[in-house]
Amino acid sequence: MESERKEHRILSVDLCESELKNMCGRYHFGDTGLPLLKAVYKKYFRNIAVSAYFSWGGQIRDKAAVLMTLGEGVDCVQSNLMEEGSLSEAYMAECIAMELLMKAYGRGDDFLRKHTGLWCGQYEFPGTELPMEDVAKIVDSFGQEEISYNGAYMLIPKKSVAYTVPLQTKEPEVEREHSLCAGCNRKDCEKRAGNPKELNYGYRRIFGKGGKR
Numbered sequence: 378m379e380s381e382r383k384e385h386r387i388l389s390v391d392l393c394e395s396e397l398k399n400m401c402g403r404y405h406f407g408d409t410g411l412p413l414l415k416a417v418y419k420k421y422f423r424n425i426a427v428s429a430y431f432s433w434g435g436q437i438r439d440k441a442a443v444l445m446t447l448g449e450g451v452d453c454v455q456s457n458l459m460e461e462g463s464l465s466e467a468y469m470a471e472c473i474a475m476e477l478l479m480k481a482y483g484r485g486d487d488f489l490r491k492h493t494g495l496w497c498g499q500y501e502f503p504g505t506e507l508p509m510e511d512v513a514k515i516v517d518s519f520g521q522e523e524i525s526y527n528g529a530y531m532l533i534p535k536k537s538v539a540y541t542v543p544l545q546t547k548e549p550e551v552e553r554e555h556s557l558c559a560g561c562n563r564k565d566c567e568k569r570a571g572n573p574k575e576l577n578y579g580y581r582r583i584f585g586k587g588g589k590r
Contacts, residue, residue, distance in 0.1 A: 380434060380435065381432060381433070381434045381435030381436075382431075382432065382433055382434045382492075383430070383431065383432045383519065384430070384431045384432075384488075384492070385428070385429070385430050385431075385521070386429050386431070386488060387426050387427070387428055387429075388426060388427040388428075388429050388445075388481050388484040388485070388488075389426055389484075390425065390426065390427055390477045390480045390481050390484065391423075391477075391480075392418060392422075392473065392476055392477065392480075396476065397411065397414055397415055397418060398411060400414060400472060400473075400476065401414060404468075404469075404472045406469070410465075410469075413465065413466065413469065414469050414473075417466050417469045417470055417473065418469075418473055421451075421454045421470060421473075422470075422473050422474075422477065425447060425448075425450075425451075425477065427445050427446065427447055427477070427478070427481040427484070428445065428446050428448065428523060428524075429443065429444070429445045429481065429484070429485055429488075430443070430444040430445070430519045430521060430524075431443055431485065431488060431489060431492075432518060432519065433489065433492075433493055433544065438544075439543060439544050439545070440541050440542065440543050440544060441489050441493070441497070441541065441542050441544055442515050442518060442539075442540075442541050443485055443489075443515075443538075443539070443540055443541070443542060444515055444516060444519055444521075444524055444537070444538075444539050445478065445481055445485065445537060445538050445539075446523060446524050446532075446534050446536065446537035446538075447474055447477060447478065447534065447536035447537070448523075448534055448536075449533075449534040451470070451474050451534065451535075451536045452534050452535050452536065454470055455467050455470045455471060455474075458470060474536045478536065478538060482500070485497075486542075489542070489544065493544055495544035495545060495546060496544070496545050496546070496547065496548045496549060497542045497543070497544065497545075497549070498542060498543035498544070498545050498549060499542075499543070499549070500540045500541075500542050501540055501541045501542065501543075502538075502539075502540045503515070503530065503539060503540070504530075507540075507541065509530045510530065511539075511541075512526050512530040512532065512539050513526060513530065515539040515540070515541070516532070516539060524537050524539075
């Protein structure tokens, strides 16, 4: 039996000009929102990286566990912006963080592919495919102090994620973005692949979209 392996990596993630422009349509910022979005990204996210933990092998050979975070600095940025009343900037920071984590998933897939020779299947998240209590199992298994969880199994820092992923010999046929959406229970998510939604009431108020659905 292959012994369990654990690795910690700092994953480089960034957003290019075209990705920021695409965000304006996906998150309903409009063309006029691009300069502010770029300014928020440049000020708070330009040199950010994702801290990622991986484990595979051991008793469960066909599955890996992954733990990632953008760090507590992102939480502080968003909290400060909210306290200042900069609601548009705070929401943009939220969206940018989501995009960066999305890119980190891909970097994680590449890392596991390189070190195991296998492909990553559909992610399994606590609270959807897995019991919520599995947050504790994943986090505690790494013995690290960077990422923790509270009594409701919410990860700390907030922009963190824990999941398991099957390792398979066949390359997945589904694009990763659609695979992520298929495994997520947020049916009203404005980023949901192939199913764009309007902003919720609160964010529509921020951007002057009115209060009626």
